[in-house]
Amino acid sequence: MQDYDVIIIGGGAVGSAVARELTRYRLSVAVLEKESDVCTQTSGRNTGMLHAGFLYKPGSLKAQCAVEGNAEFDQVAKELDVPFKRTGKLIVGFSDEDRARLEYFIERGRQNGVPGMALIDRQRMDEIDPSAGGNFAIHCPSSGILDPFIYTIALAENAVKNGARYHLYTEVTGADRLDDGRHVLHTSRGDFACRWVVNSAGLNSAKVSDMLGIPGYVIQPVKGEYFVLDKKAGAFAKIPVYPAPTAKFTFDTHATPTVDGNVLVGPNSFNVEDGEDYSVRQSGMDGLQESGARMFKHMKREYYIRTFAGARPKHIDPATGEIQDFLIECRDDVPGVVNLVGIESPGLTSALPIARRVVGMIREREALVPNPGFDPVRHGIVRFHEASREEQARLVRENADYGEIVCRCETVTRAEIIAAIHNPLGVCTVNGIKVRTRASMGRCQGGYCETRITAMIREELDKAVTDVRLTNGNSYMFTGYVKGGGQA
Amino acid sequence: MTHRQAVIVGGGPAGLAAALRLKEKGVSDILILEREKLLGGILRQCIHDGFGLTRFGESLSGPEYAQRFIDRVEEAGIESITDCTVLDVSADKVVTAVSRAHGLMQIQADAVLLTMGCRERTRGALATPGTRPAGIYTAGVAQNYINLQNIMVGKEIVILGSGDIGLIMARRMTLEGAHVKGVYEVQPYPSGLPRNIEQCLNDYGIPLHLSHTVVDIRGRERLTSVVVAQCDERFRPIPGTEEEIPCDTLILSVGLIPENELSLAATVALDPRTRGAFVDEHCQTSVPGIFAAGNVLHVHDLVDFVSLEAEALAAGAAEYLLTGSLPACPLEVKAGQGIGHVIPQHISGTRDFTLSLRVRQPMNSVSIVVRQGTQEVLRKKMRKALPAEMVQLPVKVARLTTTADMEVYVE
Numbered sequence: 043m044q045d046y047d048v049i050i051i052g053g054g055a056v057g058s059a060v061a062r063e064l065t066r067y068r069l070s071v072a073v074l075e076k077e078s079d080v081c082t083q084t085s086g087r088n089t090g091m092l093h094a095g096f097l098y099k100p101g102s103l104k105a106q107c108a109v110e111g112n113a114e115f116d117q118v119a120k121e122l123d124v125p126f127k128r129t130g131k132l133i134v135g136f137s138d139e140d141r142a143r144l145e146y147f148i149e150r151g152r153q154n155g156v157p158g159m160a161l162i163d164r165q166r167m168d169e170i171d172p173s174a175g176g177n178f179a180i181h182c183p184s185s186g187i188l189d190p191f192i193y194t195i196a197l198a199e200n201a202v203k204n205g206a207r208y209h210l211y212t213e214v215t216g217a218d219r220l221d222d223g224r225h226v227l228h229t230s231r232g233d234f235a236c237r238w239v240v241n242s243a244g245l246n247s248a249k250v251s252d253m254l255g256i257p258g259y260v261i262q263p264v265k266g267e268y269f270v271l272d273k274k275a276g277a278f279a280k281i282p283v284y285p286a287p288t289a290k291f292t293f294d295t296h297a298t299p300t301v302d303g304n305v306l307v308g309p310n311s312f313n314v315e316d317g318e319d320y321s322v323r324q325s326g327m328d329g330l331q332e333s334g335a336r337m338f339k340h341m342k343r344e345y346y347i348r349t350f351a352g353a354r355p356k357h358i359d360p361a362t363g364e365i366q367d368f369l370i371e372c373r374d375d376v377p378g379v380v381n382l383v384g385i386e387s388p389g390l391t392s393a394l395p396i397a398r399r400v401v402g403m404i405r406e407r408e409a410l411v412p413n414p415g416f417d418p419v420r421h422g423i424v425r426f427h428e429a430s431r432e433e434q435a436r437l438v439r440e441n442a443d444y445g446e447i448v449c450r451c452e453t454v455t456r457a458e459i460i461a462a463i464h465n466p467l468g469v470c471t472v473n474g475i476k477v478r479t480r481a482s483m484g485r486c487q488g489g490y491c492e493t494r495i496t497a498m499i500r501e502e503l504d505k506a507v508t509d510v511r512l513t514n515g516n517s518y519m520f521t522g523y524v525k526g527g528g529q530a
Numbered sequence: 531m532t533h534r535q536a537v538i539v540g541g542g543p544a545g546l547a548a549a550l551r552l553k554e555k556g557v558s559d560i561l562i563l564e565r566e567k568l569l570g571g572i573l574r575q576c577i578h579d580g581f582g583l584t585r586f587g588e589s590l591s592g593p594e595y596a597q598r599f600i601d602r603v604e605e606a607g608i609e610s611i612t613d614c615t616v617l618d619v620s621a622d623k624v625v626t627a628v629s630r631a632h633g634l635m636q637i638q639a640d641a642v643l644l645t646m647g648c649r650e651r652t653r654g655a656l657a658t659p660g661t662r663p664a665g666i667y668t669a670g671v672a673q674n675y676i677n678l679q680n681i682m683v684g685k686e687i688v689i690l691g692s693g694d695i696g697l698i699m700a701r702r703m704t705l706e707g708a709h710v711k712g713v714y715e716v717q718p719y720p721s722g723l724p725r726n727i728e729q730c731l732n733d734y735g736i737p738l739h740l741s742h743t744v745v746d747i748r749g750r751e752r753l754t755s756v757v758v759a760q761c762d763e764r765f766r767p768i769p770g771t772e773e774e775i776p777c778d779t780l781i782l783s784v785g786l787i788p789e790n791e792l793s794l795a796a797t798v799a800l801d802p803r804t805r806g807a808f809v810d811e812h813c814q815t816s817v818p819g820i821f822a823a824g825n826v827l828h829v830h831d832l833v834d835f836v837s838l839e840a841e842a843l844a845a846g847a848a849e850y851l852l853t854g855s856l857p858a859c860p861l862e863v864k865a866g867q868g869i870g871h872v873i874p875q876h877i878s879g880t881r882d883f884t885l886s887l888r889v890r891q892p893m894n895s896v897s898i899v900v901r902q903g904t905q906e907v908l909r910k911k912m913r914k915a916l917p918a919e920m921v922q923l924p925v926k927v928a929r930l931t932t933t934a935d936m937e938v939y940v941e
Contacts (some may be wrong), residue, residue, distance in 0.1 A: 138601065269657070321661040324745065348654035350662070431626070435634040445630040447615035451791075488654040493674045507681050512664035513749035519664050521778075524680045524706050 046072045046207075048404070049227060049236040051214050051250050054085035055190070056385050057242035058197035058395035065149055065204035066401075067410040072236070073198070073206060073319060074229060076213035078514045079469045081194040084244045085390065087320065087352025089268075089298050091282060092186035093388035094131070096151030096159060097291060103368040107392030107399075111185055112156075112358060122196035123422040124188055125301040131185035131282045132167065134176025134337070140286035143530020144180050147287065151182070158183040171280035174297075175336045187282065189301050191477035192391055192422065201451040201465045204413065207236075214243075217253045225254075225378060240380045240400055245317040245355045247383045251436060255376045259369070259383045260360045261469045263317025263353040266309020267326040269334065272485050275345040276303040283337045297338035302452075302480060305323055307334035307341060309352065317353035326351075338463050347485050370396060372403035380404065423461045423478060427453040447490040448498075451484020459495060463502045470503055473513040496520075502513065535559035535851055537625045537639040539616050539792060542571020544645035544824025544835050544840040551844030553606045553641075557851050561637070562603070562610035563627050569603070569610060570596035571647055572670070573833065575677045578698055580725070584834035595833060619644075621794040621817055640673035641819045641847045644793055644807070645840060648825040650695075651785040653747075658690075660747025663754075668782040669695035673702070682706060684779025688756050689713040690744045692720040692727070694831070694918075696783020703731035703781075710734075711775055714742040714758050716765050719892045721785075723918050724832060744771060746782070753778055786829045796820055803871040804828040810859035810876040811883035812846025813839070821847050828873050828886065831920045835886070839873075840921075842884065857881065861902075861935050868893065868940025870917060879932035885923040889915045889940060897941045900925065903934035915940070 048064055050057045053075030064071045077083065092115050095108035120128035135144050144161060151159045162181045167174055209231060216228040220235065227234045243250040248261040279299040287293055298306045308330055327349060335341040352495060357366040369383040377493065380400045389396075404410065426434055426444055437444040443457035462478035463470065475495055476482060482488030483497065496510050496519060507520045538545045541564030549560055568574060576592025583589055586598070603610065610688060614629035623660040632685070645663045650668040667675075667683055673695060675681040686826050687708050689696045692715040700710045709935045718741050720727050739758070745767045746757035760771035788806040790798070801818035806827040807815040813823045823843035824836040850856050865887070872887040876900055885900065893915045899921065900908040907929045915921070 071826070270654070319661075319750075321747075322657075322659050324659045327657050327659065346655050346657050347652070349657050431634065431636075434628065438628060438630070440634040442630040445628050445633060446613065447617075447628065450615065453617065487654050488648045489650050489652065489668055489671055493671060493679065497679065513751075517751040519663035519683070520675070521685055522680045524676055524682055 043233045043235050044072070045235040046070045046512050047236065048072075048238040049074060049225070049234055049241060050240040050242055050283070052242040052244055052246075053080040053198060054083060054242065054244050055081070055194040055197060055210060055276070055390050056382060056396055057240070058194055058201060059242050059393035060242060060400050061201035061206040062197045062204070063394070063397040063401045065201050065206050066413055066416045068354055068413050069410070071201070071206040072234065073201070073208045074212045074214055074227065074234065075208060076230070076472045079474045080198045080208070080211055080467065081191045082514055084332045084355065084386070085194045085320065086191050086477065087350060088190055088387070088390060089296070089309070090188050090190040090300060091125070091298065091390070092128070092188055093391040094151065094156045094184045095154050095388070096147050096156045096182065096278060097287065098154065098388075099367070100150065100153040101205060103370060105393070107368065107395035108388040109155050110395040111388070111391040111393065112240075114394070115188070119188065121418050121516050122193070122200060122420045123197050124193045126186060126188040127301055128184070128186040129281050129299070129303050130181060131284060132170065132174050132176070132179040132181055132185040133284045133286060134167070134174060134179040136177055136285040141178065143286050148180060151396070156182065157185060164264065171283070172277040173339050174281070174283040176283070180223065184254045185282065187298060188390070192493065194468070195392065195478060196420050196422065200418065202466045203420065204416050209468065210467070214250060214253065223226070223377040223378060238378050238380065238404060240382065242385070245353060247355060247385070251381050251383055254379050254381070256373065256379065256381055261317075261384065262356045262358045263314050263357050264311055265314045265317070266311050267322045267330060268308030269327070269330055269346055269350040270304050270350065271305040271307060271345040272347050273303040275298070275305045275340045275342070278340045279305045279338065285337060295333035295337060295494045297334060297341070302483075304347075305338065307338060314353065317355060320351045322351050347352045347487060348508060352518070353385035355384060356386050368392070370394065370399050370403070372407070377431045423458050423508065425458060426455045448494050449479070449481035449484065450489070451486050452480040454481040454491070456498070458497055460469050460502060463499055470499060471511045471513050472499065472519065475499070531624070531635045531638050533638045534561045535639070536561070536641045536643060536847060537637055538562045538643040538645060539619065539625070540564065540571065540645040540647060540826070541569040541610055541612070542645060542647050542824070543573060543596065543599065543836045544569070544826070545643065546603055547594070547840035548643050548823060548844040548847070549608045550599065550602055550606060551841040552848050553608055555848030555852070557848050560608050562608065563614045563616050563625070564610060564612045567613050569600045569612065575670075575673050576698075577677050578702070581833050583834065584808070585837060599841060616792060619792045619820070621797040623819055635941040641821065641851050642796070642845060643843065644790060644798075644815070644820065644826055645824050646789045646826045648786040648788045648829055650782070651787055653782055656784060658744055658747060661750055663747070663749040663752055665749070665753030665778050666747070666780045666782070669693065669699045669781050672699055672781055676702060676706065682708070684708060686777040686780060686830070687779045688744070688775055688777045689709060689781045689783060691715060691782055691784035692722045692738060693783035694722040694726050694787060697722045697726040697730040698780055699781055699783070700736050701734055704734050704736065710736050711777060712737045712739055713906060714739045714744060716743040716761055717739065718763070719916070721918055724916070743767060744839070745898040753780055756780055786825065787828045788829065790826060793822065794825070801871070801875060803865060804873065808875045809873065811878060811881060812856050813843035813872045813874070814846055814856060816851070819850060824859045828871060831918060835920060835922060839886065859933070863936045863938065866937045866939030868896070869938050872938050877936060879930045880927060881926055882927050885925055885938065887921050887923070887938060888917050889921070890917060892916050893940065896922065898938065899941050900936060900938050902931050902936050903929060905934070907936070916923065
């Protein structure tokens with residue numbers, strides 16, 4: 043049985059941030075992730091927004107963590123090599139009711155310590171982004187956009203660099219205690235023992251909490267659907283544009299440029315029973331077309347390149363149905379467990395602040411010895427597309443694989459794909475390559491590069507055709523060879 | 531930076547035909563840039579026959595058709611670089627390309643020939659509802675796997691869209707032992723050629739369901755089923771007509787889009803009807819010295835016409851290169867009633883040229899009329915006109931005036 047000091051259940055942004063922060067100390071750390079990669083669920087299925095923190099109740103963990111995470115992100119992005127732009131954000135209004143709500147949130151932002159928020163008129167909006175809808179807006183300069191896949195991957199890779207171990211395809215199915223109080227976690231890949239368990243299971247956090255001996259929490263998955271728009275639409279979008287919050291203080295459909303130059307339109311928001319059902323509905327798409335056009339004037343069918351959906355694990359009070367704050371607890375009656383429940387938006391922004399609070403709870407209960415070898419720096423794959431012409435010429439001279447373009451739409455080279463195939467986490471799916479390199483994320487959606495990428499996965503990892511997977515579980519790409527076929 | 535008279539972006543059927551004709555016309559300094567390992571473009575994966583009936587009077591496979599041009603390109607000593615992707619074309623005709631062997635190259639060209647072909651429309655562009663599991667392929671991607679890599683993509687197949695590649699793949703996968711359950715087409719008529727409906731579906735007993743589309747895709751890991759429904763005349767699914775069809779593979783053959791990202795970088799103006807460049811009768815785009823032909827200009831039905839169009843381009847490009855200019859083309863050609871699109875969009879009125887067009891919907895016993903002002907230039911009677919079939923109309927200068935725009939319409 044594998045034995046660790048700390049096991050984190052769930053390798054999303056928060057679980058990976060916890061793993062990374064724990065490797066600052068002399069601890070053996072493992073992450074158990076049930077899927078094929080670290081960002082296939084909530085951490086990868088969102089807007090990629092670095093939130094400012096004006097939406098949340100003053101004094102709440104959501105407010106504290108968002109403001110803290112926002113303030114430090116320039117440094118974090120640099121340290122972990124994460125694509126990030128501090129774009130600011132517009133929260134736009136059309137009516138007097140909207141205006142009153144926007145004013146309320148400026149005050150709330152002030153209380154939470156969000157810097158620089160101001161109400162602006164249409165003229166000033168046009169200077170910032172003429173493609174934005176609305177008659178007036180809050181301008182919040184501290185908001186930003188980041189690549190949620192790369193951020194999660196970067197946290198995980200940095201954790202691995204500093205000694206953490208990731209176990210993919212490893213689903214926790216139950217938990218017991220040994221006589222000495224240590225945990226035994228039963229998983230789809232055998233049993234694991236540990237002194238500490240951190241529950242960072244996102245949509246399944248209530249279920250895992252129950253397994254660990256803390257029953258009673260309720261997670262309500264709230265699903266949202268999105269459109270991804272072509273970079274041709276992205277050329278118009280300068281800044282994330284959100285509508286004025288609803289009466290329940292949630293945001294409806296927004297339009298957000300991505301760090302790579304696309305536009306995300308969404309999400310809508312509705313309760314579901316199964317948070318891991320990521321299908322999109324026709325009615326949802328129809329709604330987004332209409333509400334998206336209110337936020338972004340270039341919401342056109344010709345720009346659609348993909349749809350997707352995600353779900354926020356909202357922690358609700360079962361009696362009132364009310365949405366609760368982040369729950370971060372370490373209870374004396376259930377020792378050796380740090381429980382994270384209902385980590386939803388602004389979870390990405392809050393990942394490191396939450397992780398530090400988790401470490402703090404463990405440190406209150408046992409002395410932690412610093413890891414002198416800890417290196418906070420992670421380098422990502424050098425992207426040909428982002429290099430200047432001079433740098434591109436140098437890259438090809440030094441490594442001929444940089445001279446072979448595999449993904450035409452996103453200009454991703456063979457060198458980048460090979461680096462991604464041999465990633466530190468050992469992820470070997472087609473989607474794993476996609477989120478690490480952007481290959482097949484463009485307008486042809488893999489029409490040109492997918493055949494090349496699957497061939498490279500087979501060659502580099504010596505895989506049979508029937509072992510190539512798109513993403514999670516048994517998402518096999520091929521059924522075998524043609525009649526009388528064999529290796530092409 | 532090096533210098534070339536003519537740089538051809540793309541060594542598929544259009545690029546190869548253009549290169550040969552340019553050389554014949556006396557242009558010696560030609561470079562073809564091709565992103566694949568071999569010349570031939572998409573023809574390399576089209577191993578079925580039926581190519582070359584118009585041009586060569588015999589039925590060739592795609593690779594055979596391409597090889598006839600490749601052999602002649604090699605005999606003529608025309609230079610090409612394969613495994614080489616063009617990254618940028620500027621309005622002043624600087625071509626930036628990269629390859630393993632040559633590194634990053636910048637080439638100043640006197641003329642740039644855009645022959646990049648087209649790409650397939652995807653499920654994302656359709657925004658089809660449902661999950662996003664493994665097992666959804668565009669027809670061309672499936673064709674690449676099966677014909678070039680010998681890999682089978684699935685066993686129980688549903689095909690959405692009746693484009694030619696989808697029809698070809700219905701037959702191909704059947705021959706490989708897969709069960710093609712049906713082809714679903716949202717329009718009330720097929721979008722592929724009648725001969726492919728006959729030879730690829732009817733001959734194999736594969737049902738074609740017109741006015742149907744896929745309204746849901748199911749399965750979280752691998753595709754498990756699709757839901758199809760009948761559509762009304764505005765392509766909206768009719769409630770109550772849904773039917774779930776278990777399958778592990780969905781093939782999409784829902785349209786081709788000219789691949790004009792480099793054209794846009796070069797500030798070439800595009801026609802929203804064709805999604806290719808606006809061109810004149812010499813296939814010159816809105817940027818002087820930049821030309822376009824083949825599927826990058828408008829999607830063709832037959833490769834034979836791609837070759838012909840590329841040769842017309844080469845004649846224009848050669849004249850441009852050797853004399854320094856081309857006649858002005860101030861007259862506009864408008865696609866009128868019943869016409870989907872027409873190429874070229876501008877003419878001089880002083881030379882012969884060929885109109886290429888498609889009608890909007892299937893029609894019986896109609897005439898295609900070409901008119902300049904009050905003067906009828908041409909009238910072609912057609913017993914049957916189908917959007918799937920491109921119409922080519924040679925126009926003689928003797929019938930033209932230089933004073934009026936041209937309109938093409940169906941009567």
